Amino acid sequence: xxxxxxxxxxxxxxxxxxxxxxxxxxxxxxxxxxxxxxxxxxxxxxxxxxxxxxxxxxxxxxxxxxxxxxxxx
Numbered sequence: 001x002x003x004x005x006x007x008x009x010x011x012x013x014x015x016x017x018x019x020x021x022x023x024x025x026x027x028x029x030x031x032x033x034x035x036x037x038x039x040x041x042x043x044x045x046x047x048x049x050x051x052x053x054x055x056x057x058x059x060x061x062x063x064x065x066x067x068x069x070x071x072x073x
Contacts, residue, residue, distance in 0.1 A: 006035040014038075 005016045008027035017025040024035050 004037050005039070006037055008032055009034045009036060 002019055003016050004019050005014065006025065006027075007014045008030060010032035011027060011030045013027060013029045015028055019025070024033060024037070026033050027035055
């Protein structure tokens with residue numbers, strides 16, 4: 001039973017849902033059924049200590065603007 005992430009095409013809210021079959025769940029905000037399944041980011045634990053943050057697009061700090069965006073000007 002995987003957990004999928006969705007974005008509602010009507011109200012643009014993102015949400016996740018535990019899926020038992022291939023049917024798309026309704027949006028919890030507006031109840032619309034026109035939702036899009038999107039890739040979700042997950043973290044993998046190392047065993048000891050707190051989990052490491054997931055690497056973002058630049059591969060180091062996770063800045064969503066992309067490679068080099070977090071570099072000081």
